[in-house]
């Protein structure tokens with residue numbers, strides 16, 4: 401059964417909006433928590449400004465456990481928790497919850513790695529100038545790592561577009577769900593092609609925005 | 621004033637202990653340009669980092685103006701660090717900030733009002749001669765310019781002390797000379813006590829008034845630069861001095877010279893005022909002998925001239941002896957003995 405494009409295009413627009421909504425919101429939560437966790441991971445590392453074996457060990461362990469889980473498995477596995485927290489397991493709202501958790505850990509790792517590329521001498525210089533650990537975080541770590549950080553977030557946001565399609569498979573809404581319900585289950589190739597093209601465009605736009613900002617920040 | 625009282629610092633890596641600094645006692649007086657020289661791994665950087673407690677001593681006491689650093693709270697320590705500027709071999713500038721932003725940074729930490737920060741930043745950039753680079757980013761500067769920014773940044777909070785970790789080691793000789801001149805100005809014009817570490821004797825002789833030589837974590841020689849330079853006691857110190865002051869030509873050259881007929885070759889060394897008089901020519905004229913200089917140098921240390929000449933005399937043997945005798949009263953003169961091997 402083929403879709404009637406004269407009305408179906410509204411469906412596509414709506415689904416595109418849902419995807420953008422899911423990805424944007426996930427990115428916001430994932431960035432806020434991910435940057436926090438990534439900073440905590442970095443500063444509590446051995447010989448760093450707030451060295452703490454316990455905090456580092458626990459955070460590191462959780463990230464190492466969660467990150468390798470395939471998203472579709474994680475999504476299903478987390479459903480009971482999602483139901484408790486969000487009240488439902490269906491729709492975009494319910495999809496954002498597991499996506500944001502996964503994004504948090506991905507961002508945390510990327511943030512930690514970007515911070516490790518900062519010259520330790522620069523951190524030492526600011527310490528020698530009397531900066532407190534908190535001042536070091538906000539006036540050295542974040543500004544010095546911002547350029548690569550934006551590229552890292554771009555990378556994550558492209559991964560999130562992928563996650564959002566997976567979430568669509570289990571009723572998360574968005575372009576993924578449209579592609580699966582109409583394109584895959586009803587064999588309408590035109591829907592498949594249109595959603596794929598839109599997804600590619602979204603990825604390109606995300607990449608372009610990220611690159612442009614990073615380029616500005618890194619002056620290259 | 622900085623005082624080290626029997627200070628040691630031991631690092632433990634896994635089960636191994638590294639004694640980076642051992643039982644060091646020394647005093648850096650107000651107004652000094654104090655140099656610590658030593659080969660790589662001698663413990664110089666560790667010693668320097670004890671001054672602002674980037675490293676805490678394992679034993680002993682570090683005092684600044686009679687305050688024991690170990691007694692300070694974290695907050696007081698941060699206050700104290702603002703009184704101690706620090707510059708580095710690799711400059712350690714913030715790549716995300718402009719030149720002006722780097723200089724302004726320590727003032728921002730202190731919460732200085734914006735207008736005051738701007739005024740002070742401009743003043744500091746003027747002092748180090750980089751006013752036109754205020755809006756540039758560090759990566760657009762040469763090494764020497766980066767170090768100037770480092771110095772301006774270290775001076776922003778009006779410190780009493782400036783500590784320098786191999787500040788010129790990444791620079792070419794010409795730029796090194798410029799930076800040393802600037803450090804001298806920092807000391808003389810701003811009255812800031814400078815404690816620097818280096819592996820280049822040239823840095824010590826150019827600007828320091830006092831020197832400590834370090835080896836294996838210990839201070840093996842300590843004193844006024846001129847004294848240490850003219851009367852080095854430890855072999856390591858002698859090696860450092862030879863690195864800037866090769867006092868004799870090569871054995872081959874000496875032999876050649878000897879074979880050419882100059883049987884007696886003398887080395888004359890002198891310090892200070894003696895060089896102001898044409899003493900060599902006065903004495904030799906008096907006895908009607910001639911001299912021939914084949915090798916030598918005159919260098920300035922601490923406002924004193926330090927001469928080292930290798931020469932031979934021509935004339936009546938008796939008169940030559942008399943001339944040498946008279947010279948002996950005013951300068952150090954000894955015959956250069958060739959080892960016949």
Ligand SMILES: Nc1ncnc2c1ncn2[C@@H]1O[C@H](COP(=O)(O)OP(=O)(O)O)[C@@H](O)[C@H]1O
Pocket residue numbers: 631632633638639640658659660661662663664665666667
């Ligand atoms: N943070 C550290 N941890 C372990 N060993 C260190 C540390 N810092 C310095 N050392 C060791 O202490 C010794 C002295 O180092 P350093 O003070 O950097 O010497 P220098 O500056 O004279 O080259 C070296 O053997 C070095 O490996």
Ligand SMILES: [Mg+2]
Pocket residue numbers: 664665666786
């Ligand atoms: Mg060193």
